[in-house]
Amino acid sequence: MDGFGKILQRLEDTLHWGGCLALVIVAVLINADIVMRLVAGIPVQIQFEMTELYLMPALATLSLSRVYRDGGHLALDFMTKDLSGLFGKIVGRMRTLLAGVFFCAVTYMSGSFALKAFLRGEIEYGVINWPLGWAYAAIPLGCGVISLRLLYDTLQKPAA
Amino acid sequence: AETLRLGDFQSTSHVVSLEGTTRWMFAVEQATNGAIKFEHFPAQQAAKSAAQLDAVNNGILDAALLGTLYHSETLPLNSVIGLPGFYGTAVQGTEALQKMLAEGPLREELLDAGVMPIFGFVLPPYQVLAKKHLGGVSDWKALDIRTSGSTQAMTARALGSVGISIPGPEVYTAVERGRLDGVLFPLASVPGYNLQEVVSHISTNGSFGGYSFVMVVGRDKFESLPADVQSVMLEKGREVATHVAKVQDDSVGSLAAEWKAQGIEVYQFSDAELAELGDAMQPVTADWMERIGGEKAQLVLDSYRALTSKK
Amino acid sequence: MFTFFLILVVLALLMVLRMPIAFAMGISGFLGLAMQLGMKPALAVLERTFFDTSSSFILVSIPLFILMAELLTAGDVTRRAIIACQNWVGHFKGGLAMATVAASVLLAALVGSSTASTAAMAASAFPEMRRHKYHDRLSAAVVSVGGTLAVVVPPSIVLVVYGVLTETSIGKLFIAGILPGLLTAAGLCTVIKIIANRTDYAPKGDPFELRKAARSSVNILPIALLIVAVIGAIYGGLTSPSEAAALGVMGSLIVVLAQRTLTIKGLGTSISSSIRATVMIVAIIACSAIFSNYLAFTRVTQTILEFVSTTDMSREVILALIVLILLVMGMFMDQLAILSLAMPLAFPTAMALGYDAIWFGIIVTKTVEIGLLTPPLGLNAYVASAQTGVPLGTIFRGIIPFLIMEIIVLIGLIMFPDITLFLPDLMGK
Numbered sequence: 022m023d024g025f026g027k028i029l030q031r032l033e034d035t036l037h038w039g040g041c042l043a044l045v046i047v048a049v050l051i052n053a054d055i056v057m058r059l060v061a062g063i064p065v066q067i068q069f070e071m072t073e074l075y076l077m078p079a080l081a082t083l084s085l086s087r088v089y090r091d092g093g094h095l096a097l098d099f100m101t102k103d104l105s106g107l108f109g110k111i112v113g114r115m116r117t118l119l120a121g122v123f124f125c126a127v128t129y130m131s132g133s134f135a136l137k138a139f140l141r142g143e144i145e146y147g148v149i150n151w152p153l154g155w156a157y158a159a160i161p162l163g164c165g166v167i168s169l170r171l172l173y174d175t176l177q178k179p180a181a
Numbered sequence: 182a183e184t185l186r187l188g189d190f191q192s193t194s195h196v197v198s199l200e201g202t203t204r205w206m207f208a209v210e211q212a213t214n215g216a217i218k219f220e221h222f223p224a225q226q227a228a229k230s231a232a233q234l235d236a237v238n239n240g241i242l243d244a245a246l247l248g249t250l251y252h253s254e255t256l257p258l259n260s261v262i263g264l265p266g267f268y269g270t271a272v273q274g275t276e277a278l279q280k281m282l283a284e285g286p287l288r289e290e291l292l293d294a295g296v297m298p299i300f301g302f303v304l305p306p307y308q309v310l311a312k313k314h315l316g317g318v319s320d321w322k323a324l325d326i327r328t329s330g331s332t333q334a335m336t337a338r339a340l341g342s343v344g345i346s347i348p349g350p351e352v353y354t355a356v357e358r359g360r361l362d363g364v365l366f367p368l369a370s371v372p373g374y375n376l377q378e379v380v381s382h383i384s385t386n387g388s389f390g391g392y393s394f395v396m397v398v399g400r401d402k403f404e405s406l407p408a409d410v411q412s413v414m415l416e417k418g419r420e421v422a423t424h425v426a427k428v429q430d431d432s433v434g435s436l437a438a439e440w441k442a443q444g445i446e447v448y449q450f451s452d453a454e455l456a457e458l459g460d461a462m463q464p465v466t467a468d469w470m471e472r473i474g475g476e477k478a479q480l481v482l483d484s485y486r487a488l489t490s491k492k
Numbered sequence: 493m494f495t496f497f498l499i500l501v502v503l504a505l506l507m508v509l510r511m512p513i514a515f516a517m518g519i520s521g522f523l524g525l526a527m528q529l530g531m532k533p534a535l536a537v538l539e540r541t542f543f544d545t546s547s548s549f550i551l552v553s554i555p556l557f558i559l560m561a562e563l564l565t566a567g568d569v570t571r572r573a574i575i576a577c578q579n580w581v582g583h584f585k586g587g588l589a590m591a592t593v594a595a596s597v598l599l600a601a602l603v604g605s606s607t608a609s610t611a612a613m614a615a616s617a618f619p620e621m622r623r624h625k626y627h628d629r630l631s632a633a634v635v636s637v638g639g640t641l642a643v644v645v646p647p648s649i650v651l652v653v654y655g656v657l658t659e660t661s662i663g664k665l666f667i668a669g670i671l672p673g674l675l676t677a678a679g680l681c682t683v684i685k686i687i688a689n690r691t692d693y694a695p696k697g698d699p700f701e702l703r704k705a706a707r708s709s710v711n712i713l714p715i716a717l718l719i720v721a722v723i724g725a726i727y728g729g730l731t732s733p734s735e736a737a738a739l740g741v742m743g744s745l746i747v748v749l750a751q752r753t754l755t756i757k758g759l760g761t762s763i764s765s766s767i768r769a770t771v772m773i774v775a776i777i778a779c780s781a782i783f784s785n786y787l788a789f790t791r792v793t794q795t796i797l798e799f800v801s802t803t804d805m806s807r808e809v810i811l812a813l814i815v816l817i818l819l820v821m822g823m824f825m826d827q828l829a830i831l832s833l834a835m836p837l838a839f840p841t842a843m844a845l846g847y848d849a850i851w852f853g854i855i856v857t858k859t860v861e862i863g864l865l866t867p868p869l870g871l872n873a874y875v876a877s878a879q880t881g882v883p884l885g886t887i888f889r890g891i892i893p894f895l896i897m898e899i900i901v902l903i904g905l906i907m908f909p910d911i912t913l914f915l916p917d918l919m920g921k
C-alpha cells in the first residue's frame with residue numbers, strides 16, 4: 022500500500038474511534054442524568070442538547086468511510102452474480118467514481134454550511150450557548166473522508 | 182400562470198394550516214383568477230422546520246411559513262414573541278406582530294435574511310398542562326416541566342421548575358408515565374398530541390411564552406411578481422392573519438368547554454397569581470435583552486410591550 | 493412523469509450494479525432534484541440533509557439498543573439464556589425460532605423503532621439459532637420479521653407520528669396495536685411451524701429433560717431482570733422511552749461485569765459494531781430522505797391519491813388502492829417519510845369513506861411496516877444482514893413466506909375491524 026493509502030486508513034480509524042467515543046459519551050450522559058435525577062434531584066441539563074446537536078451527528082457520520090472500507094454499507098447482491106472481466110472492472114470503477122463525486126458534493130455543500138456557521142459565530146441558545154459550527158462539522162468530516170476513499174479506490178484498487 | 186412552491190412544517194390538519202396557510206393560498210389563487218397557483222408541501226415534506234428559511238433562499242421553495250423560533254440565529258429580534266408574560270390572546274398578539282412586521286426592526290431583519298414578510302400571526306399563549314393544579318410560584322418548585330427551546334426552559338427555571346427537553350412524539354408517553362409533571366403547550370396543539378388524555382389540569386389565561394408564524398416569499402421572487410399580485414398577497418394576508426388568530430382564540434374556548442365536559446379541571450389563574458408568576462418570569466426578558474443586546478432589541482422590546490399592554 | 497420513471501430506472505440500475513443502497517438512493521434522489529428544481533436547489537438540499545437527519549434524539553435508541561444487545565452477546569448472557577430456552581422448547585422443531593419471536597414481542601414492548609429491535613435480536617438471538625444448526629435463511633428472516641413487531645406493539649414511533657399527523661388518540665392507537673401485534677406474532681410462529689415440519693431448517697434439539705431445563709433457567713434471570721428494569725423505567729415514569737435504551741446499556745454492562753464474562757476487547761468490539769450498524773442505518777435514512785424529498789417535489793403521490801379519491805369507485809376498492817400505494821411506497825421509502833407524504837390525502841379520504849381513524853391507523857402502520865421487509869429498501873433485512881453477515885438475497889428469499897403471512901394478517905385486520913377495535917372500545921369513548 023502506498024503512503025496516501027496508509028494515511029487514509031489512519032484517518033478512517035481515528036474518525037471511527039471518534040464515533041465510538043461519541044456513543045460512549047451518549048450512554049454515560051443519559052445515565053448520569055437519570056442517576057442524578059433519582060439520587061440528588063438534579064438533572065444533567067446539557068444532556069439533551071449535547072446528544073442531539075453534537076453526539077448523534079458525530080456517531081452517525083464520522084465512521085462513514087471506515088464502514089465502507091469494511092464493506093459495511095449494504096448493496097443488493099442477489100440480482101447479479103459477481104461481475105467479472107473487463108465489464109465488471111469498468112462497472113466497479115464507475116461505481117466508486119460516481120459515489121465519490123456524490124460525496125464530494127455533499128462534503129462541499131455541508132462544509133460550506135459549517136464554515137458559514139463558524140464565520141458568523143452561529144449559536145444555539147440553550148442551557149449553555151452551543152456553537153453550531155462544531156455541530157455541523159462532523160458531516161463534512163465524515164463525508165470528506167469517504168469521498169477520498171471512493172476516489173482513491175477508483176484510481177488504485179483493481180476493481181472487483 | 183405562475184406556480185409557487187410553498188413549504189410548511191405543520192400538518193394540514195392543524196388549525197394553523199386549515200385557517201391560515203391553506204386559506205391564504207386559496208384566497209390568493211381566487212383573487213388572482215388563477216394567475217398565481219401554489220404547490221403546498223406541508224409536514225416538512227420539502228424541508229425540515231429549521232431549514233425552511235434556507236430552502237426559500239436556495240430556490241428549493243418560493244415561499245414558506247416560518248416558525249420564527251426555529252430561526253432565532255438568523256432572526257434573533259423576531260424571537261421576542263417567544264418571551265413569556267406579553268400577549269394574552271392570539272388576536273392581541275397577532276395585531277402586535279402585524280404592526281411590527283409592517284415597519285421596524287422585525288421587518289428589516291426578515292428583509293435582510295432575503296425574504297419578504299407577507300403576514301404574521303401567533304399561537305395563543307402557552308399554557309401549563311399538568312397532573313395537578315399549578316397556581317402561584319410555590320406550586321412549581323422542583324417540578325419537571327417539558328419545554329421547547331431555550332426561552333421556555335428559562336421560563337421554567339425562573340418559576341423554580343426544571344425545564345425538560347423531550348421530543349414531541351415522546352411527550353405523550355412521558356406525561357402518561359409521570360416522567361413529566363407538566364407541559365408548557367399551546368392549547369390549539371393539544372388535540373394533535375392528545376395530551377388532554379393524560380393530564381388533569383389545564384390553565385387558560387397564563388402567558389408562558391408565545392409563538393409566531395410568518396409567511397414569507399423570497400425577496401427576488403416577490404419583486405418579480407406584478408404589483409397587483411403583490412398587493413393581493415398582502416391584502417389577503419392581513420385578512421387571514423386576523424381570521425386565524427380569531428379562530429384560534431375561539432377554538433381555545435370550545436376546547437376548554439370540551440375538556441371540562443371530560444372532567445378535566447380547566448382553570449384560570451387569579452390576578453394575584455398572574456402578578457406573582459409575571460414577576461418571577463421577569464428575568465427571562467432581561468436575559469433576552471442581554472443576549473441580543475443593542476438599541477434595536479430595546480426598541481423592539483419597548484414597542485412590543487406597548488402594543489401588548491393595551492387591553 | 494417521464495423524468496420520474498427515468499429516475500426510477502437509474503435507481504434500479506445503480507442497485508443492480510451493486511452500488512450500496514444508501515448511495516444509490518442519494519444519487520438518484522439528487523439527480524431527480526436537479527432535473528426537477530435545477531442544479532442550485534438540488535445542491536442546496538445536500539447542505540443539511542445529513543445533519544437534519546442525524547441530529548435527532550429519537551434516533552439515539554438505535555445505537556443504544558444495539559449496544560445493549562452486543563454487550564449481552566459478548567458477555568455470553570444471551571447464549572446462556574437461549575440455551576435455557578433451548579432446554580425448555582428445543583425438543584420441538586422450530587422451538588428456538590418461536591422463542592425468538594416471543595423475545596421479539598417482549599423487546600417490542602420496550603422499543604418503538606423496528607430497526608433498533610431487529611438489530612438487537614440479530615446480535616443476540618441469531619448467533620444462537622446458528623449454533624443450533626438452524627438454517628441462516630430462516631433465522632435471519634425470523635429476526636427481520638420479528639423486528640417489525642416493535643412498530644405495532646406499543647410504544648411505537650410510527651403510531652405516534654400517525655397520531656400527530658391525523659390528530660388521532662395516541663393512547664387508543666397504542667391499545668389498538670396490541671391484538672394485531674399478537675396476531676402477527678402468532679402468524680410468525682405458524683409459518684415457523686410449517687417451515688420446520690417441511691424442511692430441516694429448524695432441527696430438533698436434545699430431548700427434553702426437566703432437571704436440565706430447570707437448572708439452566710437461572711440463566712434467563714439476568715435478561716428477565718433487565719427487561720423488567722427497562723420496561724419499569726418507562727412505565728414507572730423514570731425515563732422517556734429513548735432514555736430507557738441508555739439505562740439498558742448500563743444494566744447490561746452491570747450484568748456482564750458481575751458475571752465477569754466481558755473482556756476489554758469484547759467491550760471495544762461491542763461499541764465498534766454498534767457504531768458500524770448505526771452508521772449504515774443512518775446513511776440509508778439520510779440518503780432516502782434525499783430521495784423522498786425528490787418524490788415530494790414530483791407530487792406523484794398526491795396526483796395518484798387525488799385521482800383515487802375523486803373517482804366513483806366503491807369504498808373497498810379505494811381502500812385497497814390506498815393500501816397498495818402504501819405498499820409500493822414502502823418498497824422505496826422510510827416509514828415516517830411515507831406517512832408525511834401520504835397521510836395529508838389518504839387520511840381525509842379514508843375518513844370521508846366512513847372508516848374508523850384508529851383502525852385506519854393500525855392498517856396504515858401495518859402496511860408501512862411490511863415495507864421494512866420488501867426490497868429494494870427493506871431496512872429490517874439490511875440491518876439483519878449487516879449484523880449477521882447473511883447475504884441480503886438469502887434474507888429476502890427467507891422472508892417470502894413470512895411476507896405472505898403478513899399480507900394475510902393485514903387482510904384479516906381489514907376484513908375484521910373488531911380485532912383492532914375490541915380493546916380500544918373497551919376503554920370507552
Ligand code: NA
Nearest residue numbers: 600642645647
Ligand atoms: Na413497540
Ligand code: NA
Nearest residue numbers: 822823863869
Ligand atoms: Na421496502
